[in-house]
Amino acid sequence: MNKENWLLCPICKNKTRIKIRADTELKNFPLFCPKCKKETLIDVQQLKISVIKEPDARRRADNRE
Secondary structure, rough: OOOOOEEEEOOOOOOOEEEEEEEEEEEEEEOOOOOOEEEEEEEHHHHHEEEEOOOOHHHHHHHHO
16 A cells, blocks of 8 residues: 655645655646645655755846846
8 A cells, every 4th residue: 555645835834735655756846835825846756855946037037148
């Protein structure tokens, strides 16, 4: 039997509407939290969650010029 866990928001630590199992793998997944109304990009492997940090849009636009 596979272990299942609710995916927790990395910002407010509340439950989201997503459940993951031990064999779930996600890459660049946009996780939306209904409680804090924030979206975060995450990776998931073997029930371990890592947050993807992206440079903000202003820095990206400045680097193009």
